[in-house]
Amino acid sequence: MNDLVAAALAAAKARGQDVADVPLTAIASAAGMSRSTLLRRLGGSRAPLDEAVRRTGVDPGGRPPVRERAIEAAARLVAERGLAGVTLDAVADRAECSLPSLHAVFEGRDGLFAAVFLQYGPLPDLEALVADPPESVEDTVRAIHGAFATAWTGEPRVIPAVFADLFGRPDGPAARMMAAHLPRMFDGFARLLLPHVEAGRLRPLPLPVLAQLMISPLVNHVLLRPVLEPALGAALPPLEEMLDLFVEAYLRAVVLPPGAPAAAGPVRPDGAQPDGAQPDGAPTG
CATH class of the missing domain: 1.10.10 (Arc Repressor Mutant, subunit A)
Structure with a gap:
């Protein structure tokens, strides 16, 4: 042979x-x-x-590339075992590829996990919204909620497993995975939300606060929902209804009423006021 x-x-x-x-x-x-x-x-x-x-260690081809097979295999293993239970050997076995090929494509386990998060996380949908943003504040907030809900509830359930590792090991692979993509994620939030801040539609809060006020209730609910459903049964509203409630609550918290005085200026992603403007209520000199 x-x-x-x-x-x-x-x-x-x-x-x-x-x-x-x-x-x-x-x-x-x-x-x-x-x-x-x-x-x-x-x-x-x-x-x-x-x-x-x-x-011999050579992929004969005729099927998806090693990168695609490895990302899918790793995602399913993460959902089954959690990040801590996934080794490159297990991924290579599930993806039917060699261990050296994984190192060549991803430069190690963290690189593979970062690629998994990029494919199965909310970032692709968030950046698609940036490319074609909704016009109204409500449609923007609703679309962002939808993007994050899709990532959190989709199969395989990669993102809940990532956050489970993040909460258990703040210095583990999930933290490094998040750190690799957070700048792009906050850039997406900035491009979607800060134009509405500048137009006087949203309160000029620091961008991390605007983002966390929006996402934290949804994240908490989706994490707890598998426990809440059997405990509460029909008393727990469907996820779609919960999303509507979260959107409504967020808009009540951050949308400025029509005719409200213009803010001193939008808060930049780093939290600073532009052009020397002072925070609300601060003396101007």
């Missing part, structure tokens, strides 16, 4: 293709035999050849 593997790799390199995409005729030619002879040696199917290539 070694000669056939060498022939398959040579043919794939010459054609610039994955081994699985190289016709058997081309592999047979590289091996110096006919296609029928090659098939006889393989037992009538190319599957043994692809498997032999895989055992």
Whole structure:
């Protein structure tokens, strides 16, 4: 079989293709035999050849790339075992790839976890909203709630597992994962909320406060909902109704009434007042 593997790799390199995409005729030619002879040696199917290539540490292709398979495998393992129970060996086994390929693609476990959070967390939907933001404050707040609810309740349940690790180990992989993406997340909040602050529709609170007032009730509810549902039964409103209540409560807390005096200025993402403006109620000199 070694000669056939060498022939398959040579043919794939010459054609610039994955081994699985190289016709058997081309592999047979590289091996110096006919296609029928090659098939006889393989037992009538190319599957043994692809498997032999895989055992050498080379992905024969013909299926999703290692990166996609590893992210999906890691996400399901995180949901099943939590972050602490996921090793690169387990991911490689579930994704049917080699351990060196994981290190090459993700540069270690933290890199893999960061990629999982990026794919299954709220950031892609948040940045999609930034690209095409709703016009009204209410629609913006509702869309942000929807993006976070989708990430928290979607399968596999990666984000609840991430927060469980974050609460249990503030210096663990979940904290590093969050730190890698928080700047982009707060940039999304800034682009969506600060225009409404500047227009005098929202109170000029520091951006972290605006974001936490919005997300914390939802996060707490989704974390506790698996416990609340069997305990409260029909007394617990459906999640969609809870989202409406959270949106309404947030708008009551931060929306300025029509005709309210203009604020001194919007609060920048770092919490500072622009252009030397003073916080509400502070003397101007």
